[in-house]
Amino acid sequence: MTHLHIFALNEATTVSHTNLTRRKGEVPDLPPLAEWLGLDALDTDRIEVFPVDDLGGMALSDYVQLAFTPDAGIASDAQRRLDALDGAVLLVPDDAMSGTPAPRPQATEIATIPLAQADNTASLPKADVAPAPISTPHTEPARETVPPIALYMLLGIAAFAALAVLIGWN
Secondary structure (H helix, E strand, O other), X not given: OXXXXXXXXXXXXXXXEOHHHHHOOOOOOOOOHHXXXXXXXXXOOOOEEEEHHHHOOOOHHHHHXXXXXXXXXXXXXXXXXXXXXXXXXXXXXXXXXXXXXXXXXXXXXXXXXXXXXXXXXXXXXXXXXXXOOXXXXXXXXXXXXXXXXXXXXXXXXXXXXXXXXXXXXX
């Protein structure tokens, strides 16, 4: 199971490095986060670090819920701890770390939350699908048709002739 590790940063940090800033092409000068977490390496393309104030009025627990989809939500005690944070926060999924974090004084682990994962273990039955036969559409031979306007003209001429014959006989 993959987890999201949430750390409060104990160093004054105003840098923002999130999925949004990466999409915008921003490349901030990050502090030595791997060192602060006691790791040999940290994939900074998979982490988020930002001042909690960047969320405006949104609670940090709500942001984590929306952005990372915890498996069973966030436990109420973890939610309280997250929402009480101020300063900067570091969000690190398991797959961004080279090992198990051993935070140094610059970072304090606040919560570890299991993330939802796709369940690809199901064994689905094979579909019995044969390719559809290729058929050519059936077309009827073209018939010679009289355009409707010509038909109306003929009817009009016939009616006029009938009227002329009737008037001429009287």
